[in-house]
Amino acid sequence: MLGERPLGENWSATFRWWFLPSWLGLDAPFVVLTWTWATSRAMDITLPNRSGIALFLVVWFIYLADRLFDVARCQDWSKATGRMRFGRSCRPVFWLGLAFCSAGLLAIVWAGLPTDVLQRGAIVALGVSLHCLAFVTPVIFPAKLRGKEFGVGLFFALGAYACLGAKLSALPLFVAIAIVVTFNCLVIAARDADSDETNDSGAASRWWMSMKRDLFWLGLALTATATFCSIFTDEAAFYLALAAAFAALTLLHHQAHLLSGDAVRALADFSLFTPIPIVIALT
Template identity: 30%
Template sequence: MALWHLLSLDAPTVAALWTWFIARTCHVHLPAAATIAMAIAVWMLYAADRLLDSGSTRQDKLEARHIFHHRHRSIFLIGIVLSSVALTLLLPRLDGQSIRLYLILGGLVFGYFVLIHAARSAHRLPKEIAVGIFFAAATFIPTVARRPGLRLELLAPALLFAMLCSLNCLFIYAWEHPLGHSALARDHPAHAVTRFALRYLRLIAMAVVVAGTALAVFDSFAPWQIPFATAIAAALLLVLHHRRGTILPTTLRAAADLVLTTPLLLILFHR
């Protein structure tokens, strides 16, 4: 599991799984190319982000994933180049509306990417929140591009999933900075919104569990499996947080992404 995380395969796995899961629960046919393209694009983004972090952060502040990427920098760079070629070959197999929406999202992600690695502006949206929004949007795009009428129905589940993805990042931040916002390194302070969220992390996670369960039970429009899988994942993050002192850091970081694979638990309910 640790290697799955160190190779940056965790986020692509989660992204591809949720992309397929959302489409399947909405009875939308999604070609394999769409799921594969999603996995490749997310891997490229995460690998590039970790390579940039490893070059711009002090060595004593790096986490295991950054050190691993730095040590194998050449291999990851080759992988990114080859992945970009594969992604280019897959583009003709994607529908036009999905590509248009991904171009818009990609432009926003690229702009944010430049902002956090170049300017590090204090006014930017905190990374933990931005990742949740971008990640959730990417997984829902293939479905709403093929069925635009589902946009309103899927709005609440999409927002809830975005909160889950942000929670994933926030829990990881809390584990990697156990002293919290009061004792962060001076050269890499937490965003004010991040500090606020860390203060109420358990409460926010419990709110996602309750909201996800309520949507699954009472929302008669959107597929119940999506908010229910979100609620289970948030609950599992709380369990990991409670047991964080008994798990090795790299394994804990990998487990934080592993709990987002809850759609696998509901696969029997797909028809």
């Protein structure tokens, strides 16, 4: 079914081809690029090709490195997700990806990026570094801080800011990106609660005890709010895509008990590509 085949004893999971973007860390860069592009369309400005490529490579680099950190710190492989098992079995692929991202970024910088993009990127990079030290690799504090899911949402919004710049009219769009990405992370965290109980001390499921119940009602409220904004604001296509993403994530969360953690993660990320058909069709 959908390219299903057994992975074998080392991975102890079921492989489906549509898991690969998530397992290779490609989901995050595609998502942030999609919403940055949608924001640029809503702001009626052009997303420069080099800035978009640089954003993609930076985010992919961060997610590849994060996967290697997760694999190195895994405490109980019997509860690990297929995504983490894939990371353990395919470490050379991740190191190759890191090398590719590094070479690509050097080439982009050498070819030339606008000075303002570099300046904003440097500010965001500083914030991301502090986030990693607090939420990913507990260096500043003895243990991971709570709330990494909210930090990821902010990180994606800041990526869009680094590419597009700051305009007062764009602030609600950046906030919307942060919220939808955070909600995506929370839906995934709710399904991965069993694994996170052992392997991720900072996960939302460790401190938000009523999360599974609350996310459904929160998703309905966010869907309604985004729909309202699509009717009464000028950025109708952007907010309609946002409403579709919230609706898809809410439905996925409601049915998550029927799916594996890896399937929920993959489908949650696919739910964030709603701007592609909607924005293209309506603008």
